[in-house]
Every structure is written in structure tokens, then in C-alpha cells.
Amino acid sequence: MTPAARVQAAIELLDAIIPAARGKGAPADRIIADYFRARRYAGSKDRRAVRDLVYAAIRLCGPVPESGRAAMLAVATQDDSIAAQFDGSPHGPAPRAEGEAAAMTGLAPKWLAAALRASGLGGREIAALLERAPLDIRVNALKADRAEIDLPEPGEPLAAPQGLRFPSGTQVEQWEAFRDGLIEVQDLGSQLIVEALPVAAGDTIVDLCAGGGGKTLALAARLGNAASIVAADTDKRRLGNLAPRAERAGAAIDHIVLLDPGREMQALGPFAGKADHVLVDAPCSGSGTWRRSPEGRWRLDPAELARLNALQDHVLDLAAQLVRPGGSVSFVTCSLLDAEGPDRIAAFLSRHPDWRAEALPLPLGSQRGAGWRLDPFHDATDGFFVAGLRSP
Ligand SMILES: C[S@@+](CC[C@H](N)C(=O)[O-])C[C@H]1O[C@@H](n2cnc3c(N)ncnc32)[C@H](O)[C@@H]1O
Numbered sequence: 001m002t003p004a005a006r007v008q009a010a011i012e013l014l015d016a017i018i019p020a021a022r023g024k025g026a027p028a029d030r031i032i033a034d035y036f037r038a039r040r041y042a043g044s045k046d047r048r049a050v051r052d053l054v055y056a057a058i059r060l061c062g063p064v065p066e067s068g069r070a071a072m073l074a075v076a077t078q079d080d081s082i083a084a085q086f087d088g089s090p091h092g093p094a095p096r097a098e099g100e101a102a103a104m105t106g107l108a109p110k111w112l113a114a115a116l117r118a119s120g121l122g123g124r125e126i127a128a129l130l131e132r133a134p135l136d137i138r139v140n141a142l143k144a145d146r147a148e149i150d151l152p153e154p155g156e157p158l159a160a161p162q163g164l165r166f167p168s169g170t171q172v173e174q175w176e177a178f179r180d181g182l183i184e185v186q187d188l189g190s191q192l193i194v195e196a197l198p199v200a201a202g203d204t205i206v207d208l209c210a211g212g213g214g215k216t217l218a219l220a221a222r223l224g225n226a227a228s229i230v231a232a233d234t235d236k237r238r239l240g241n242l243a244p245r246a247e248r249a250g251a252a253i254d255h256i257v258l259l260d261p262g263r264e265m266q267a268l269g270p271f272a273g274k275a276d277h278v279l280v281d282a283p284c285s286g287s288g289t290w291r292r293s294p295e296g297r298w299r300l301d302p303a304e305l306a307r308l309n310a311l312q313d314h315v316l317d318l319a320a321q322l323v324r325p326g327g328s329v330s331f332v333t334c335s336l337l338d339a340e341g342p343d344r345i346a347a348f349l350s351r352h353p354d355w356r357a358e359a360l361p362l363p364l365g366s367q368r369g370a371g372w373r374l375d376p377f378h379d380a381t382d383g384f385f386v387a388g389l390r391s392p
Contacts, residue, residue, distance in 0.1 A: 004092025010053035014068030062106030073102035128377035133291035160191035189381030201226035220251035288383025341385030342369020
């Protein structure tokens with residue numbers, strides 16, 4: 001592909017990514033993968049270059065751009081080598097018309113930037129949400145140990161006991177250690193949160209929003225398979241990944257439970273009042289993971305945030321039904337918006353006045369409301385909120 005054709009391909013991709021983000025459709029990564037699956041002629045260098053252009057445009061444009069071309073013109077405004085590709089050459093973008101507008105740049109849509117600032121984040125913290133993230137792995141203590149594992153590249157040891165950090169884009173999925181279940185890709189923040197959960201061998205633990213099992217597997221590894229773990233989720237596709245992943249990792253998961261949204265207790269009834277601990281890794285805006293999916297800023301609007309807040313309250317109330325007297329709940333979101341963190345805990349405590357918030361022992365981060373916050377700028381992790389709750 002010529003440099004101009006790469007720019008045109010990035011424009012076409014952005015024209016698919018923008019409406020998908022607005023309509024809560026497929027993530028940018030999947031759209032890019034599908035695009036190149038249908039264009040086998042593009043080599044790996046072309047793919048990487050186009051992908052970099054797409055993500056440069058997404059990171060640059062805070063407000064949702066009107067079109068892929070407007071977004072790429074915003075990149076061109078800052079980079080003469082991209083501006084030079086708008087030359088009308090075959091397969092390249094048409095020359096910029098007189099007065100043709102570039103998309104607005106910024107960290108996030110106005111309302112969202114205001115909500116982040118109201119959540120105690122300054123310009124540096126918000127900008128760090130959009131930087132490229134490194135690649136963190138967790139060595140699976142069920143099969144290996146960080147001190148002894150032999151990997152193709154040496155990683156930087158992290159604050160989590162089995163964490164190692166590699167440069168962004170390291171293809172760990174192709175390593176034998178990954179195929180054999182000796183390592184898992186997992187951000188340092190997630191690893192630290194699992195390490196801090198108030199759980200012990202012999203406990204019955206419900207991972208209520210288990211998804212594909214990132215934290216479930218980390219829990220099983222932390223407790224050496226000596227706990228009874230119930231992994232539940234409403235998403236059949238995500239939950240379907242858990243059994244094969246657990247097998248690969250040698251992790252013992254006692255029950256995998258698919259939930260019917262709104263009727264979760266039908267399937268969870270047998271565990272009501274029995275769990276020593278319930279982990280609520282709640283569905284959220286993902287504002288703490290924009291380093292990996294920066295188009296997440298374009299997905300969110302106030303109505304979607306309100307919908308997520310109601311869902312977060314709902315899953316927390318389910319957790320309260322599952323836990324035994326004196327047991328505990330941890331609430332986690334990968335978001336730095338107060339509405340998805342301290343405000344949810346305050347709302348829970350006003351609905352359940354007999355419960356109390358309790359501190360979790362995290363080695364990094366800072367207090368936020370009745371919980372704790374990890375953020376990319378200060379802690380070099382994805383952004384998280386986590387709070388501990390104790391049942392009467
Ligand atoms: C942040 S993700 C979980 C990520 C997962 N714990 C991990 O570490 O890989 C949130 C999950 O909540 C699930 N969810 C949404 N509504 C739910 C509900 N009513 N009950 C249980 N899980 C729900 C979503 O399907 C999604 O998988």
C-alpha cells in the first residue's frame with residue numbers, strides 16, 4: 001500500500017468505528033481485524049501502519065468526529081507527513097477542499113471531561129488515560145513462578161507477586177508459556193485487586209460478574225485452588241471462554257453459572273446467604289481502560305452512564321443477598337468516574353445501613369470516598385475503583 005492508500009484505509013476504518021461506537025456496536029479492534037481479514041493483500045507493515053493511524057485519530061479526537069475523513073484531517077493538522085497524503089493520488093484521499101473542517105480535538109467529549117474533572121482528575125491524569133498501555137502478564141502460580149519462569153524476553157517485575165511488564169504490543173499470545181497456561185495477560189491493577197481481596201483458603205467465593213474469567217483465574221491461583229469458586233455472568237459468549245481458560249490454567253472453578261438478566265437469583269438461589277465473599281467486578285463505562293480502547297469515550301453518553309449506574313446498584317444488591325452474615329463484598333469498576341465508584345458505595349450504604357465499608361490492603365493508589373482508586377498517571381495501572389463492604 002502507498003502511504004496515501006494507508007491514510008485512505010484509516011479513513012474507511014474510522015467511518016465504520018465512529019457509528020459503531022455511537023450505536024454501542026463492535027469495538028475498534030474487532031472492526032480493524034475484520035477489515036484486514038477481507039483484505040489479505042495488505043502486509044503486516046501496512047496493517048500496523050493503518051492501525052497506528054486509526055488509533056492516533058481516535059486518541060486525538062475527544063468529541064465524536066463527524067466522519068473518518070474529518071478525524072484524519074485532525075491528525076493531518078498536527079502532522080505534515082499525513083497532510084501530504086491528501087494529494088488525490090490513486091487509492092489515496094481527495095485533496096482537502098477550501099475551508100474543509102477537521103474534527104475537534106480534545107481529551108473527551110465536553111460533558112465527560114467535566115465529569116472526570118469533578119471526579120478529582122486533572123489534565124495530566126486525564127491525558128494519561130489515553131497513553132499507550134504496556135503489556136502486563138501474571139505468571140500463573142498454579143503452574144509456574146515469576147522467579148523461575150523462562151520467557152523469550154525478560155519482563156520488569158511489578159508490585160503484584162507474579163506480575164511482569166513488557167512493552168506495549170509484545171506478542172505474548174504466541175509464546176509457548178501462554179499456550180501452556182503458565183502466563184495470563186492481566187493488567188497490574190487487576191492483579192493487585194485480586195491480591196487485596198479479603199479471602200482465604202476454604203472460602204466459598206462468588207465471582208458475580210466473571211466475564212471471561214480474568215479475575216476468577218487469578219483468585220484460583222492466589223488460593224492454590226483451595227477455595228470453592230462460583231463464576232457467574234449474564235453473557236453467554238464471555239462465560240463460554242471460562243471453562244477452556246480454566247482448563248489451560250489448571251484452575252479449579254466449582255460452578256460456572258449463566259444468569260438471566262433481571263432474574264439472576266433463579267440460578268443463584270442455591271448460593272444465597274452462603275458466600276464468604278462476593279466479588280462484584282461490575283459492568284462499567286471502562287473509562288479506566290481507554291488506554292486500550294480509546295474509542296470508549298465515544299460510546300458513553302449521560303443516558304448510558306445512568307443505565308450502568310442502575311446496573312451497578314443492581315449487582316451490588318444481588319451480592320448482598322449471596323453473602324453470609326459477617327461475610328464480605330468487593331466492588332470493582334475499571335472507571336475513574338465517581339458515579340461508578342464512591343457514589344455507588346454511598347448509595348449502597350444508604351440502602352443497607354447495617355453494612356460498613358472496609359479498607360483493602362492495596363500497595364498502590366489513593367483513597368477515593370469509601371474506596372480506593374488506581375490510576376494510570378500515579379500508579380501506572382489501568383484506572384480502577386475498588387471498595388470493600390462487610391455484611392452485618
Ligand atoms: C468488567 S466485566 C467483568 C470482567 C471479568 N471479571 C474479568 O476480570 O475478566 C463486567 C461483566 O458483568 C457482566 N454483567 C452484566 N450484567 C450482569 C448481571 N446482571 N449479573 C451478572 N453479571 C453481569 C457483563 O456481562 C460483564 O462480563
